[in-house]
Amino acid sequence: MPARRLKWRNRLRYWFDGTMDRGTPALIGWLGLASVALIAVVTILVVLLTNEDTEASGGWGGVAWMSLLRTLDPGTMGGDTGKPIFLALMLTVTIGGIFIVSSLIGVLTTGLENRIGELRKGRSRLIESGHTILLGWSDQVFTVIGELATANLGQRKPCVVVLADRDKVEMEDQIRALVPQSGRIRVICRSGSPLKASDLELVSPDTARSILVLPPSGADADIDVIKTLLLLNNRAWPATRPHVVAAVLDSDNVAAARLAAGDDALLVDADDIMVRLVVQSHRQAGLSAVCTDLLDFAGSEFYLKAEPVLEGSTYGETLNRYALGVPIGVCTSDGRVLVNPGMDTVIGGGDQMIVLAEDDLLIRLAAEAPPVVEAAIATPAEQEPRPNxxxxxxxxxxxxxxxxxxxxxxxxxxxxxxxxxxxxxxxxxxxxxxxxxxxxxxxxxxxxxxxxxxxxxxxxxxxxxxxxxxxxxxxxxxxxxxxxxxxxxxxxxxx
CATH class of the missing domain: 3.40.50.720 (NAD(P)-binding Rossmann-like Domain)
Structure with missing residues (x-):
């Protein structure tokens, strides 16, 4: 018999400990039950032991209400009168209320502090749509956010979300310090590893407009990028999949990254682009300034514009068809990019024009072709190439x-x-x-x-x-x- 009683006692204690582990809501529930039990016991004792005081207090309901008030506010019993046993019971419920209310305040304070701490960790799930996601952390984050801020000046409530395995507050402080001119763009940081599927869900990838995978700092930067691309490629996406762009530092890893990314992602070979920029800038002074002006979002930049009315025209005919904007090439329906193609290239159905303009809203076709102005162009004398x-x-x-x-x-x-x-x-x-x-x-x-x-x-x-x-x-x-x-x-x- 004692062994069975001990067994049930242990089971009851184990169940109680399990409910306490559920956090602040469970603790508040137990304090509420303790308050109800205290008020019920005192009410029953007052009704059974003090008939006159019970009738003066308004019966069962009045006594219960008096006990509740004294549980919540100890000063309420200052004006109590009645028999000693009635006053003793009111004092008992007041003292019990002091312990219960004090415990409740402590539980609420601790729970609120824990919740604020969780929010500061950046582990809450994002509810956004049409946002841009940056996966990974490096010095490139600040440049990308600055360019996105400039590019989205005309957008309503643009949002950029950064997911990296760093402290949320630290990331936000660095972004505010290094990107002071963020414009109207909202930057939200979340702490988590882009290599984990559960952490990726924090930034709501299904409703994102685009995802940028940036190589982190360190020797294994490309390995992390490839792992992230594998995770994105194997993910069950909805009908509309966001545009994925990833940067690879080492050209030797491009083939593996392309295999991991699949056909829907765009890979940027940062090493190859940097080498080509250095060599071309070496051959032509000032070329780096031209590339910067064309590739950033200040001034004019490139846009893809579908023009159904140009279907069937040659590329040479389209050069004089724009009132605002300068066509420089064609993006075909099968994804091929033709920069300055032959003048006899025919614009097919589904093709998009590559136009250089100040803004996509300013691209406009002309009502009629502009007049041709004939001018003499001086051709410099040819010089014999010399070794340098x-x-x-x-x-x-x-x-x-x-x-x-x-x-x-x-x-x-x-x-x-x-x-x-x-x-x-x-x-x-x-x-x-x-x-x-x-x-x-x-x-x-x-x-x-x-x-x-x-x-x-x-x-x-x-x-x-x-x-x-x-x-x-x-x-x-x-x-x-x-x-x-x-x-x-x-x-x-x-x-």
Whole structure:
């Protein structure tokens, strides 16, 4: 018998502990039951033991109401009169109420603090539609948010959601500090790993307009991007799937990323684009400023515009069909992008025109073709191509690709000198078609070492950041090198 009683006692205690683990609602429920039990016991005792006081208080209901008031407010019993047993029972219910109300206030305070703490962690689920999701955290986040803020100036309540495995408050503070001109855009941060399906649900991907996968900081950035693309590609999407764009840092990982992303995602080879920009800017001064102006959202930018009235026309005929906007190419219905195609290219059904304009709302077809103005254009005299000399200051993992691409564009017998603290292995001995590569020892941040390179004999100078140190420190070293070069340029008088 004692063993059975002990068993039921343990079961009851286990059940009680289980209800207490359910958090603030369970604790409030138990305090409510304790209040009801206290009021009921006192009411029964008053009715059974003090008939006169019970009748004076209004019967069962009056006694219960008096007990409730004294439970909630101890000062209510200050004016009580009656027999000693009645006063003792009222004092009992008042003291019990003090403990219950105090416990209730403590439970509510703790629950509220826990809820605020959960909100600060950024673990609540988002309820938005038409928003843009940024998966991952890096220095690119601030640039992307700034460009999205400029691009959505004409939109109503634009929203950008950032999901990264970082503290929510820390992310919000950094965004406010580094993107002060956010315009009308709302930036919402959520703490979670983009590699987990449960965390991805926090940002409501089904109702998003687009998803951007950014490579995080670290050596395994592309691995995280590929994992995220696999998760997105294998997800059960609704009928309308958001547009997915991902950036890959290493060109060697593009094939694997494309396989993981599927056919619906767009991959950006950041390494290849950076190398091509460096090489093309080397060949044509000022090209980097042109690319920046075309690719950011300040001023004019590219838009895809469907023009059914142009179907059947040739691309040459469409060049004079716009009152506002300049066509530069065609995006075909099967996804091919044709920049400056042949003038006889026919615009097919479902094709979209690639138009350069200040805003998509300002693109407008002309009612009639503008008149043709004949003008004489002076053609500069052809100059014989000459080999050039290029100085490459510094070294990083993109340098070899830059040299290989330069070899395809420069004139034969051109030379490139690598000025770096250590000679890159095998670079100067490799056979190339047009470019001869040599090495000159140099510390890029030392003024005397730069002056010893005889900079006036070079037509082009390319400065590369050192990827062996932290990004901020690498930028500081590159800036110091550029300042030295600018000052030497002024003294030489040779731009």
């Amino acid at each position: 000399r290029t100085l490459l200051i510094g070294w990083n993992n993109r340098a070899a690709k830059i040299i290989d691409l330069l070899d395809r564009f420069v004139e034969p017998r051109s030379t490139l000198d690598i000025a770096a603290p250590e000679e890159p292995p095998g670079v100067t001995k490799a056979k190339r078609t047009n470019l001869k590569v040599r090495y000159r020892r140099c510390e890029p941040t030392t003024r005397s070492a730069l002056e010893a390179l005889d900079l006036g004999t070079y037509q082009h100078i390319v400065v590369l950041a050192d990827d062996g140190v932290a990004p901020d420190h690498a930028d500081n070293r590159t800036l110091l090198t550029l300042l030295h070069l600018r000052d030497i340029e002024v003294q030489l008088g040779d731009p």
